[in-house]
Amino acid sequence: xxxxxxxxxxxxxxxxxxxxxxxxxxxxxxxxxxxxxxxxxxxxxxxxxxxxxxxxxxxxxxxxxxxxxxxxxxxxxxxxxxxxxxxxxxxxxxxxxxxxxxxxxxxxxxxxxxxxxxxxxxxxxxxxxxxxxxxxxxxxxxxxxxxxxxxxxxxxxxxxxxxxxxxxxxxxxxxxxxxxxxxxxxxxxxxxxxxxxxxxxxxxxxxxxxxxxxxxxx
Numbered sequence: 001x002x003x004x005x006x007x008x009x010x011x012x013x014x015x016x017x018x019x020x021x022x023x024x025x026x027x028x029x030x031x032x033x034x035x036x037x038x039x040x041x042x043x044x045x046x047x048x049x050x051x052x053x054x055x056x057x058x059x060x061x062x063x064x065x066x067x068x069x070x071x072x073x074x075x076x077x078x079x080x081x082x083x084x085x086x087x088x089x090x091x092x093x094x095x096x097x098x099x100x101x102x103x104x105x106x107x108x109x110x111x112x113x114x115x116x117x118x119x120x121x122x123x124x125x126x127x128x129x130x131x132x133x134x135x136x137x138x139x140x141x142x143x144x145x146x147x148x149x150x151x152x153x154x155x156x157x158x159x160x161x162x163x164x165x166x167x168x169x170x171x172x173x174x175x176x177x178x179x180x181x182x183x184x185x186x187x188x189x190x191x192x193x194x195x196x197x198x199x200x201x202x203x204x205x206x207x208x209x210x211x212x213x214x215x216x217x218x
Contacts, residue, residue, distance in 0.1 A: 066215035072207035077106050078123050083146065088216045099209030100200045107198035110137065111145035113155060117185045117192045118177030119167070134161045155192040162190050 060068065074084050091101040106112065111120075111127040114135065120126035127145040129135065135142060136156045137149065149155065157167065171187045179185050182196045 063215075063218070066211045066218075069208045069211035070215050073106070073209075073212060076123075076206065077109070077112065078127065079106075085216065088213070092217075098213045102212065103200040103203070103205075103209055104198055105148065107200065108148045108150075108194075109145060110135070110142060110147040110149055110155070113149050113183065113192060113194070116180050117155075117183055118174050118179060119157075119170070119185075119192070129166070134158055134164075149194050151194050151196060153194045155194075157190040 070084075074081065077084075087102050087105045088098070090105065091098045094101050107116070111123055111130050114120050114126040114130060115123045120129055130145045130147075131143055133141055133143045134157060136158055137147065138154055139156075141158065161167075167190070170190065174185060174187050180198070182194065182198050184193045184195050185191070186193070
C-alpha cells in the first residue's frame with residue numbers, strides 16, 4: 001500500500017475511534033467544562049492547550065463552529081464518530097426537531113442513565129460498570145452501554161455486585177446528587193426507574209444541537 005493510502009487509512013481509523021486521552025485537554029480545547037472533575041483547569045485556564053499559552057482568539061468559519069459544537073457533544077458523551085453520526089441518521093427519519101431527538105438518543109443511553117442517576121462518578125465510569133455486567137434492565141443482564149432505555153424500564157444492580165466498593169455509602173452519595181426529573185432512584189432497592197422521556201428542552205447544554213444538525217446536513 002502506498003504511503004499516501006496508509007496515511008488516509010490511518011486518518012479514517014482515528015475518525016471512528018473514541019478519544020482516550022486527557023479529558024482536561026478536551027475541556028481547554030473547547031473552552032467549556034466537559035469532564036466531571038471539580039478541579040477542572042478550565043476554571044483557571046480558559047484557553048486552548050499548548051506550551052506557548054494564549055495565542056489570540058481563534059476565528060472560525062461557520063463550518064468550523066459547527067464542527068466544534070459536534071466535537072463538544074461527542075466529547076461530553078464519550079462517543080465515537082460513527083456511532084454519533086448514526087444517531088443523526090436515525091433522528092432525521094423521525095418527526096420533530098432533529099437536534100432534540102439526537103439529545104434524546106444520547107440521554108437514553110444506559111451508561112448515561114447510570115451516570116445521571118448518581119451511581120457512577122462519570123460517564124466513562126458508568127460505561128465500565130455497564131460493560132462489566134453490573135446492571136440488569138427489567139431483570140435481564142445488560143452489558144451494552146449504548147442500549148436505549150424506555151419509559152417504565154427498571155435498571156437494577158446485579159445481585160452480588162451491590163456489595164462492591166463502588167456502591168458503598170450510596171445513600172449519602174445520592175443525597176448530594178441532583179437526579180433528573182425523568183429518572184427515579186430508589187437507594188434502598190438500588191434501582192433506577194425511567195418515569196418519562198428526557199426533558200431535553202429544559203437541559204442546560206454546553207453545545208448547540210442545531211449547529212450539529214447543520215454540520216451533518218451540509
